[in-house]
Amino acid sequence: MTEPKAKPASCTCSEVSEEELYERLKIIVQSQRTIPGALIPVLQTAQDLFGYLPEKALRMISKELKLPYSEVAGVVGFYSYFSTTPKGKHTIRVCMGTACYVRGGQDVLKALIKELDISVGGTTNDRKFSLEVGRCFGACGLAPVVMVDDETFQRVKPSKVSEILNQFE
Amino acid sequence: MTTVYINKQPVEIKEGSTILEAAAKTGIKIPTLCHVENQIPKGACRVCMVDVEGAKSMVASCTTPCTEGMKITTNSRNVREARKFVVELLISEHCGECKTCVRNDDCELQSLARELGVFEVEYEGETLVSCIDDSTPALVRDSGKCIKCRRCMTVCNEIQVVGSLFAQGRGFESKIGPAFDQQLDGVVCVQCGQCAAICPVGAITEKEHIDYIWEAIEDTAKFVVVQTAPAIRAALGECFDYEPGTLVTGKMVSALCLLGFDRVFDTNFAADLTIMEEGTELLVRLKEALVDKKQVALPQFTSCSPGWIKYAEYFYPEYLDNISTCKSPQQMFGAVAKTYYAKKAGVDPKDIVVVSVMPCTAKKFEAQRPEMNDSGFQDVDYVLTTRELGRMIKQSGIDFKELNDDVMDSPMGKSSGAADIFANTGGVMEAAVRTAYEIVTGKELPMENLHIKPVAGLEGVKKASLKIEGCKPEWGFLEGVELKVGVAHGLGNAKKIIEAMRAGEEFHFIEIMTCPGGCIGGGGQPRFTTDEVRMKRIEAIYKEDEGKQLRKSHQNPEIAQIYEEFLEKPISHLSHKLLHTNYIERN
Numbered sequence: 063m064t065e066p067k068a069k070p071a072s073c074t075c076s077e078v079s080e081e082e083l084y085e086r087l088k089i090i091v092q093s094q095r096t097i098p099g100a101l102i103p104v105l106q107t108a109q110d111l112f113g114y115l116p117e118k119a120l121r122m123i124s125k126e127l128k129l130p131y132s133e134v135a136g137v138v139g140f141y142s143y144f145s146t147t148p149k150g151k152h153t154i155r156v157c158m159g160t161a162c163y164v165r166g167g168q169d170v171l172k173a174l175i176k177e178l179d180i181s182v183g184g185t186t187n188d189r190k191f192s193l194e195v196g197r198c199f200g201a202c203g204l205a206p207v208v209m210v211d212d213e214t215f216q217r218v219k220p221s222k223v224s225e226i227l228n229q230f231e
Numbered sequence: 232m233t234t235v236y237i238n239k240q241p242v243e244i245k246e247g248s249t250i251l252e253a254a255a256k257t258g259i260k261i262p263t264l265c266h267v268e269n270q271i272p273k274g275a276c277r278v279c280m281v282d283v284e285g286a287k288s289m290v291a292s293c294t295t296p297c298t299e300g301m302k303i304t305t306n307s308r309n310v311r312e313a314r315k316f317v318v319e320l321l322i323s324e325h326c327g328e329c330k331t332c333v334r335n336d337d338c339e340l341q342s343l344a345r346e347l348g349v350f351e352v353e354y355e356g357e358t359l360v361s362c363i364d365d366s367t368p369a370l371v372r373d374s375g376k377c378i379k380c381r382r383c384m385t386v387c388n389e390i391q392v393v394g395s396l397f398a399q400g401r402g403f404e405s406k407i408g409p410a411f412d413q414q415l416d417g418v419v420c421v422q423c424g425q426c427a428a429i430c431p432v433g434a435i436t437e438k439e440h441i442d443y444i445w446e447a448i449e450d451t452a453k454f455v456v457v458q459t460a461p462a463i464r465a466a467l468g469e470c471f472d473y474e475p476g477t478l479v480t481g482k483m484v485s486a487l488c489l490l491g492f493d494r495v496f497d498t499n500f501a502a503d504l505t506i507m508e509e510g511t512e513l514l515v516r517l518k519e520a521l522v523d524k525k526q527v528a529l530p531q532f533t534s535c536s537p538g539w540i541k542y543a544e545y546f547y548p549e550y551l552d553n554i555s556t557c558k559s560p561q562q563m564f565g566a567v568a569k570t571y572y573a574k575k576a577g578v579d580p581k582d583i584v585v586v587s588v589m590p591c592t593a594k595k596f597e598a599q600r601p602e603m604n605d606s607g608f609q610d611v612d613y614v615l616t617t618r619e620l621g622r623m624i625k626q627s628g629i630d631f632k633e634l635n636d637d638v639m640d641s642p643m644g645k646s647s648g649a650a651d652i653f654a655n656t657g658g659v660m661e662a663a664v665r666t667a668y669e670i671v672t673g674k675e676l677p678m679e680n681l682h683i684k685p686v687a688g689l690e691g692v693k694k695a696s697l698k699i700e701g702c703k704p705e706w707g708f709l710e711g712v713e714l715k716v717g718v719a720h721g722l723g724n725a726k727k728i729i730e731a732m733r734a735g736e737e738f739h740f741i742e743i744m745t746c747p748g749g750c751i752g753g754g755g756q757p758r759f760t761t762d763e764v765r766m767k768r769i770e771a772i773y774k775e776d777e778g779k780q781l782r783k784s785h786q787n788p789e790i791a792q793i794y795e796e797f798l799e800k801p802i803s804h805l806s807h808k809l810l811h812t813n814y815i816e817r818n
Binding site (some may be wrong): 130131132133134135136139140146180 | 395
């Protein structure tokens with residue numbers, strides 16, 4: 063049997079029902095059941111499917127992999143990659159590496175927090191934006207840097223953040 | 232074998248042993264706050280640091296294997312300073328006042344700080360936040376006191392295979408606990424309290440019932456009776472600095488009288504009652520299977536251990552019919568105290584308060600199970616652990632060591648040696664077989680000193696088989712039958728025996744005790760329990776058994792009396808109502 067391909071989060075809402083996503087997850091988890099160390103890859107797959115890790119998915123993973131729910135939660139909580147809150151359509155990442163930091167990254171972040179009215183790790187009520195911080199994107203010459211999804215914005219000023227946000231639907 | 236040099240002394244040790252093990256062999260104490268006997272070391276606390284010649288930095292002795300010729304220093308200024316530093320850091324974030332901590336004087340962090348000379352903590356930083364989780368009937372967790380040693384995780388996941396507690400989050404923010412900051416009642420927990428018994432500090436403790444009991448004792452309208460479980464008498468002494476395995480039965484009874492209990496009875500009496508019911512139940516099941524050819528749930532599992540019951544309700548609901556319907560001795564006692572005894576003593580059962588002293592925290596959970604009220608009231612009102620009884624005795628100013636021996640009250644104070652051995656792994660099985668064999672054959676169990684040797688001791692899973700010969704005519708269907716019994720202690724071992732059974736291994740009767748070693752190693756026993764302590768307590772219990780004239784439950788005259796005057800016969804209509812129960816599937 064070929065493994066069902068996980069679709070990126072942005073595709074799931076309109077095309078695939080939630081029920082079907084859980085069905086897919088179940089098949090994937092069951093196929094990995096006997097593999098030692100299957101938990102992290104399974105969690106990654108689940109996050110790809112749903113865009114985040116809903117409680118129901120974690121309960122299913124715990125049951126199917128026969129791992130205590132507290133253990134699954136411990137792994138999810140350890141890695142910042144995993145999120146148990148739904149993500150917005152666009153992910154904003156503000157660089158807090160040394161170069162960006164000294165050139166005002168912190169002020170840019172503050173401006174974004176104010177503009178979006180969310181804290182780091184949060185998502186706007188309209189599920190449009192999620193806000194994260196990163197540690198050096200490798201573009202120090204362009205500091206301070208902000209990335210929205212795959213797009214990079216250089217030498218960002220706090221006063222310009224709303225302009226950037228307006229570019230995204 | 233490998234030779235290493237500890238503080239210049241050569242030590243021969245099995246290959247693969249750790250430095251901590253090598254040191255222990257030579258009698259050198261290396262302190263540790265995270266190590267759990269017989270389990271894979273975690274290296275979490277960093278207190279067991281030692282110097283190894285040629286190593287880049289100090290190493291944690293619990294996780295470092297010995298290599299040939301290794302030169303180890305366990306006692307140098309460098310090592311002492313490093314350990315002191317680690318303890319200072321632990322204390323600097325510890326949120327708790329020793330003075331008012333329930334574990335004051337029984338805390339490994341406190342005593343280690345004293346030993347290492349930590350009298351001042353220079354590091355003033357953030358301290359942990361104290362969140363109290365008292366969501367379950369038996370246990371209280373305080374995140375502020377947790378030093379994240381992970382011992383509770385080790386017992387919960389590796390020994391008990393329950394999986395309630397894990398490290399959540401990371402760094403300073405990390406907590407050891409249930410998933411996503413939930414309280415313990417939000418996840419699977421069997422309330423065995425092995426976490427509370429191994430926690431080096433006061434982060435996990437039993438939910439105290441002491442104040443309720445003082446209140447009941449002072450209330451003149453209440454008639455307060457106390458029962459003591461078989462395992463208490465071999466461990467209570469440790470609260471008063473007796474050596475582990477010192478039997479203090481007589482002093483315990485004196486102390487309970489002085490505390491003000493109106494009657495002091497014995498759970499052992501109820502253990503004898505349990506054998507009568509559970510042994511008969513097994514014979515009925517065998518008859519139905521072999522003679523009536525009915526579909527009967529076999530093997531029969533024992534039902535004395537409430538942690539095991541809850542574990543089965545979560546993890547093996549398909550075998551709930553296999554579990555004996557007998558209530559545990561604690562609950563049988565409560566049910567007859569508020570019916571049989573109430574009538575005999577002429578006391579209104581609503582005024583009777585039944586207090587249990589148990590080696591167990593899960594008994595607190597069991598007592599408040601909603602179905603445990605067949606007397607018309609909650610059968611058992613309050614449950615004290617051995618540790619709590621020790622504290623109550625100290626609170627009342629009783630000089631325990633100076634007490635004379637006293638005896639239990641009648642008619643629920645007499646017990647056989649078979650009841651004593653309920654305290655340890657293999658004991659319920661042996662007690663049941665002593666009686667069942669005699670019922671069936673009319674002869675005494677043909678074993679030396681009535682002991683079934685293969686099911687005794689600390690082996691995790693034990694098995695024995697016994698050919699039944701010379702049956703009385705009414706039990707003729709058992710002639711020549713090879714009775715196969717199994718015993719497991721610690722839920723990880725329970726899982727092993729159930730999986731073996733699932734894979735086709737045949738058993739007729741399986742005893743399961745939740746805690747390693749059985750009740751003598753229960754979650755409510757004095758700290759600190761190691762295998763050595765378990766063995767000493769077990770030896771004491773066998774001594775109590777062997778010292779008695781009465782060795783078999785069916786010989787107990789008070790048991791004959793309760794059947795004659797009240798219950799009629801085992802598995803009668805009334806005993807079914809009062810002494811048996813049912814189980815629920817939990818998700």
